[in-house]
Amino acid sequence: MALINVRNLGVTLGAPLFTKLSFVVGAGDRLGIVAANGRGKSTLLRCLAGTLDSTTGDITRTRGLRIGYVEQAIPDALLSTTFYDMVLQALSAEQQETESWRVDVVLASLDVPDVLRERTVGQLSGGWQRLALIARVWVTDPDVLLLDEPTNHLDLAKIAQLEDWLNNLPRDVPVVICSHDRAFLDATTNRTLFLRPENSHAFALPYTRARVALDEIDAAEARRYERDMKVAQQLRQQAAKLNNIGINSGSDLLVVKTKQLKQRAEKLEDAARPAHQERSAGAIRLANSGTHAKVLVTLDDASVETPDGTPLFKTGRKWICQGDRIVLLGANGTGKSRLVGMIRHAITDPLASPDTVKATPSLVLGYGDQALADLPDRDTPFDTISRRFDIGDQRTRTLLAGAGLGIDIQNKPNSVLSGGQKARLGMLVLRLANPNFFLLDEPTNHLDIDGQEALESELMAHEASCLLVSHDRSFVRAVGNRFWLIEKRRLVEVESPEAFFASVSGTQS
Structure with missing residues (x-):
């Protein structure tokens, strides 16, 4: 039974985001929507939710359909509200009086600890804020659930928890998910819509299998176009x-x-049409200046501690060698970021670092943190590049445009950039630093799938040496060639990340 029927839908905002889009959302559907950053995913969700009118086409919904739409950001007005009250206030005044039990049921289903329920939303981590938004919508008992980038800011444990929660929802409640997390889409969807300006494609398959089918269609269209152009050329000759x-x-x-x-x-x-080429939101390229050293970093049973001196774990004797792409695994709070910080300090200020962490003097560091703290909000993209690198104004503007930051936003504060634009600016800074060793903390945050795959390709094509922390399972599997796990206060090397991924998922079952 079709609950939502989309016919010939189109939205144009300066340029067409999508056109002639038709599909239905029915009971039991778990629909993943995939597109590059800025290509209309959130716009489509707003159209489905009824908060935005399309340019062309129409959407029909069954009478009385209740749509629950979980947006990406928490409204500022709710930041001073407690977790519990934020969810309670989504109910009508009468329901708040007589059905407040709904809140307890939803919070229990999401495993929200009692201590967090009375904490203000502004004090919560980004991950718990995402779950608070989901709880606030789910407590209203919607018939259809729309989720916009639900895994943003979630660690692996919370992603696994959200996967289990979604997969345990009543099967007749359809869920529509916009996401760049490939593994999450595979775990939670049974249909995939690839959103394009023209000729969007839908498949009754989860993401990875749907992507294979889409690539086959694109390849066939490319062959057909080349054949038609060749015949046309022969006719003209x-x-x-x-x-x-x-x-x-x-x-x-x-x-x-x-x-x-x-x-x-x-x-x-x-009549011929070129095969679809995804209009990239900006090129991601990395450099690798190289080094003759074989051993880049040595850990000699270093002690990793909290800022107040509480021991977290010991590293044992470990080496990071040229060509290693080491993924650092471990639950939140075990000290991953502390170890990354110690290695960074050993490279940038070796005289002030302990003897247990040593870096070869020829290392040139490329560092990227998940908060993008190296991109001050008050600076502009143009300032960010021109002040650090002596490459001239024209070259700066050209490189920014190539990274997806057009002339119209190059002189605006970094604070107004989208997450994807900030991530690509950060990658441009890394490239221009010409490093020979990368420390990357959640590098795929805010990158679309096109950007994630480009980053994977760059790291492997340059045989980059790096230590990285990531909650993106697809990225970890594609890039890592060594894996370090923080377990029982020790740093141990494991053959693959799969046992750790399984253990995290298992804690949520």
Whole structure:
């Protein structure tokens, strides 16, 4: 049964985000929507929710349908509200009086600890804020649930928890999910819509299998286009020969034949459409200046501690060697960021670092943190690049445009950039630093799938040496060639991340 019917929908905001889009959302659907940053995913959700009118086409909903729409950001007005009250206030005044038990049921289903329920939303971590938004919508008992980037700011444990929660919802409640998390889409969806300006494609498959099917369609269209262009070129060449013969012989028949061949070529060219090429939100490129050193970082049983001196774990004797792409695994709070900070300090200020953490002097560090703290809000993208690198104004503007930061936003404060734009600016800074060793903390945060795959390709193509922390399982599997796990206050090397991923998921079952 179709609960939402989308027919020939189109939205144009300066340029078309999508056109002639038709699909239905029915009971039991778990629909993943995939597109590059800024290509209309959130816009489509707002259209489905009824908060935004489309440019063309229409959406029909079954009578009385209750749609629950979970947006990405918490309204500022709710930041001073407690977790519990934020969810309670989503109910009507009468329900708040007689059905407050609904709040307890929803918070219990999301495993919200009692101590957090009375904490103000502004004091919560980004992950708990995301779950608070979901709880606030789910308590209203919607018939359809729309989720916009639900895994943003979630660690692996909370992602697994959210996956289990979604998979345990009543099967007749359809869920529509916009996400760049490939593993999450595979775990929670059974349909995939690839949103494009023209010719969007939908498949009754989860993301990875749907992507294979889409790539086959794109490849077939590319072959068809090349074939049609080749035939059109042959027709034009044949027409040119006949035209010369016709002129020399004065044959009207050959002139007519020449005209017919040209018309056939034009018809083929007009009908042919190039295969879809995703309009990247900006190129991601990295550099690798190289180093002759084989061992880049040595950990000699270093003690990793909290700021107040509480021991977290010991590293044992470990080495980071040239070509290593080491993924640091461990539950939240075990000290991953502390170890990254110690290694960073050993590279940037070796004289003030303990002897247990040593870096080769030839290292040039490329560092990226998940908060993008190295990109001050008051600076502009132009300032960010021009003040750090002596490359000239024109080169700066060209590189920014290539990273997806057009002239219109190059002189605006970094604070107004989207998460994806900030991430690409951070990657540009890394590239221009020309590092030979990368420390990356959640590098795929805010990157769309196109950007994630580009970053994966760059790291592997340059045989980059790096230590990285990531909650993106697809990224970890694609990039890592060594894996360190913080377990029982020790740093141990494991063959793969799969046992850790399974243990995190298992804690939520």
